Amino acid sequence: MSVTMRDVAARAGVTPTVVSRVLHNKATAIRVSEATAERVRQASVDLGYRVNVMARSFRDRQTMMIGVLHGIGFARPLLNKNSRYFAALMDGFIEGSFENGYSLTLCPTLLGQTPEDAMSDGRFDGLVWYSTLPSDETREMLRKCSVPMVLIHTRASEYDYRYPSVICNNDQGIGLAVDHLIELGHRKIAFAFEAGIPFSESALRAEAFHSHMLRHGMSVGPCDLIEANDLDDYLAFRPRHTAIIAHNEALGAIVMQKAIARGMRIPQDLSVIGFDSTSFCEELTPKMTSIYQPLAEMGQGAINLLVQSMSGTLPDPLELVYPCSLDIRGSTLHPIGE
Amino acid sequence: MSVTMRDVAARAGVTPTVVSRVLHNKATAIRVSEATAERVRQASVDLGYRVNVMARSFRDRQTMMIGVLHGIGFARPLLNKNSRYFAALMDGFIEGSFENGYSLTLCPTLLGQTPEDAMSDGRFDGLVWYSTLPSDETREMLRKCSVPMVLIHTRASEYDYRYPSVICNNDQGIGLAVDHLIELGHRKIAFAFEAGIPFSESALRAEAFHSHMLRHGMSVGPCDLIEANDLDDYLAFRPRHTAIIAHNEALGAIVMQKAIARGMRIPQDLSVIGFDSTSFCEELTPKMTSIYQPLAEMGQGAINLLVQSMSGTLPDPLELVYPCSLDIRGSTLHPIGE
């Protein structure tokens, strides 16, 4: 059916070994005379030879494939609600893989499947753990298992993992947002988040909000933290806050939408800041001020770390922390006098 | 390193052939006594044996992998501008692949690479052609090449392809939108589209707009077709239309945003309808009325067609056409008297 190395060898009047040397193995290709090499190359072109990657993967125990682990049923809401975010990250994964000669395979995993399970059939050279807030068991499992893997949105140091990891500087990003609002004159600032949503970063951002408010001499009480489910109730009363920072852009959009539905004007009555700052923010009315994290770069950086650790040496440093910036758009303004 | 069939065989006191029969080959497993089979299963569990899928793929010339072809550089704008749409479709691909026991690999293709190129290294059993508006050469190329493939958003019959294909009923969908607007009392309706954007469906939708307006006794002139780049100019004059149908939801959102920026009220001054109706429409203010196409189902259906055609028999019918529906939201209203 398909053209193999033997066919090429036969046509060039040599053995398969020579063909392999000429076409693939740069190192030992010097052991072939130029005349023979040229004959082989010609024969290869004539027959339209392409290496069988499955045969090679099998032999070399190296597949040049990276698996992106994601839970079944987790994919759907993730894609729907945060697809722009997901797309940017995927874009980085794809780009990084391509540049390193790897291909990227989506690997839906059933509940309870470990990275070692995913690796055990020899399909992948390494994995991307598209991290959710890990449960205690998951954390323990991750600490135990030992496969080439990179973690997104999780700090290796925090959990004592031996994996490279990529994260944005949540603290610094939230700091920019708080500074911006303070500078505009806001003093009553709230933080909106989603409980029960497995983003480990949500907690980090809430914490950062705390500390940066404190830095500006303001304390944060329970009333200054708004859970997404309580948003309607919260807005039903005329909120005492003049600005809200949301833990991601999807929630920021919802805050804006619900506030507008209640007759509030944004940004005049309420300033809103999101987190992520994909192009989604540009399509809202008003366009939403948002903390930018370089998702595509992070995705690409993650793959680079993974490729390095697949080569046998754990990268140093183990964590890559990307700085955030603030994209100021139309959803923030100085507070209008009460 | 890893546990192979030989290890299991040794522990169970049999040959690898028996292990293969017991664990994988249901058909010939009857040729093994139950006592032996049990010993083998136990040994397999004891050692934590997992089949080496690369070895099997190599041997069987079957990889159980489906490749989604997408051009480099095409991915980025696609993901950014239409990510919700893309995500829904991907979701269907993933689901369909998983259910059929296949895994899904993203396959960035360089310009000029054909599906046959993508198949020639034996990596995939079949392909998804994530179709763009095909150029004449591309069309010719697709007609010529012969690999297991399914086309999204392209009608096989239209181009005389021998591939199964999946598309939504654009004509019927646009019909629903026109009917809705007519029913509300609109008579001055425009269609907004993006020239140069390689969505083959854009043209189909424009055509459908034409015919459905005609059905209602209204003619469509050049002024009733708005190119996205001219949108600012168009809106600068007080538009004579009371409603606009956009060729997709991303453009619909832009129309709304730009109109609002010009001080128009939506839907009071202008009704807007998009196409796709993902959850993105829910997050806009006002929420956007949109023609729904069942992207996840379409993606899943596409994989099913592909799986069938990979088994050797071309599905009949070759085209799967999914009906659209209309999700009526806040961006459409009867026209306010002039």
Add this chain to the structure above:
DNA sequence: TTTGGTAGATACACCGATATACTAACTCAC
């Protein structure tokens, strides 16, 4: 006793690429 059938297992080749060991021819120094 021979023949035949069957159940239950083994032996072996093969998929395609390639690392390794080996061979043959030729060159060159002593």
Add this chain to the structure above:
DNA sequence: GTGAGTTAGTATATCGGTGTATCTACCAAA
């Protein structure tokens, strides 16, 4: 002219799984 070194190639084994052919008991029928 012999041994060492070099160049250009061949022969072979192997990765892990599995289809096919084969082999060995053992029992039943002729």
